[in-house]
Structures are given as structure tokens and as C-alpha cells.
Amino acid sequence: MSRLPTLRQLYRRLFDRYGPQGWWPAETPFEVMVGAVLTQNAAWSNVERAIANLKAVDLLDPEAILALDPQRLAELIRPSGYFNVKARRLAALCRWFVERGGLGPLGVMETGPLREALLSVKGVGPETADDILLYAFHRPVFVVDAYTRRLFSRVGHDVGDYPYDILRLWIEARVPREVKVYNEYHALIVRHAKEHCRKRPLCEGCPLEKACRFAGRNA
């Protein structure tokens, strides 16, 4: 009669295996914001190219992006996919950022209102908003993605069809509300997905071991 692994236990197993992940891979909060939009349904390796393009012409800056011809912006971020849509989304986010006065004023907002403000930007959905809240503004908000849902489902937690915010709150109630922990946990889930579950069907050598096998029996 084995019990389901708690979220704390899963975190410990992942952290013991992989160690700190050093997320988010960006030099500034604004770069986090750009990356959060560009990584929507895209491979990170492609996002890196897009960001490198922007850096190469010194355009990784909100005002500079706003002053840019939309078509040229789209061309620069082309490698990240959906480049026409993302060019619009990026411009919308920059407009919002500049109109709100940048990091100073935004940085002193309460987390709830800041989240709502982010969600009001066209092209910023819950996951993108939470990426920005956690990794740019260092707020204790757990980022839920498809890997997160899949991982917790596979180890036996029946969260498969929870709506985004329900699942987020469910997780936040079970994980210590610390920025450091939320930061590493999400990064570790992505790392684990890349490392194992995509390439190896049976999770051979998986740090979750019994938890994954347990899920296998129920799947």
C-alpha cells in the first residue's frame, strides 16, 4: 500500500539528481520577458537564435523594439516560429512595459495586480505571465506547463484536467512558497522532460523511479 509521492518529495528527487538549473537563462528582466513570449510553443534553441539576432543589432530594448518596423522585427525573430504573431505580441508587451514606466513602478506592484496587468496584454496568457512574474520579478508564483501537468499526472496525482489556475493554486498549496523553490522546481521539470521522458519511453534511470512505474501501472 504505497502512497503517492508528495510534491516536496518529487522536488527533492529532481534536485538531488540534476542540481540547481540557474534559470531563467537571460541577462536582464526585460530579456526574460522577451524570451517568455518567444518560447511559446517553440523549442528554446530556436528562441536563442531569435534573441541573438536582436542582440546582434542592439535591439533588445523596449523603446528600440517599439520604434522598429513590424516586418523587420518579425524577420529578426523568425527562428522562434510564429514570427508574425510573436512580433505583434512582443510589441504589445513593450508598449505595456513602457507605458507603465518600466521596472521601477512595475517592481513595486503587488503580485496579484501585476499578474492581472500582465494578463491584460494581448499575447500574454497565464503561463507567459507566470514566467515573467517568477523569473523577471522574482515573485513566488508557480509556473504550470504541459510538462508539469504530465509529470504530476504520471506519478498518480489526478490533475490532468484541472484548469490552469486551479492547478497552479493546488501546487502552490503543496510546495513551500519560496521563489528559490518555485524557480528550481519548474526548471527541473523542464530539464527532466528533456532528459528523460521524451527520449526514453520507460524512464530508464529516471530519478522518479518507482513513482514513474507506479504511474505506468495506472496509465
Place this chain on the structure above:
DNA sequence: ACCCAGGGTCATA
């Protein structure tokens, strides 16, 4: 050739 990637919007029922 197919599948997927660190999603979100919009139209429709």
C-alpha cells in the same frame, strides 16, 4: 514524412 517544442487568440456551438 511525421512529431513535437518551455502557448495564446479567436470564432463557433
Place this chain on the structure above:
DNA sequence: TATGACCATGGG
């Protein structure tokens, strides 16, 4: 509220 179409590149 809940599906479905759509957006588009690059690697396995």
C-alpha cells in the same frame, strides 16, 4: 465552457 483552427520554425 469547451472544442477547433490557426500561427511556423528547426531538430529528432
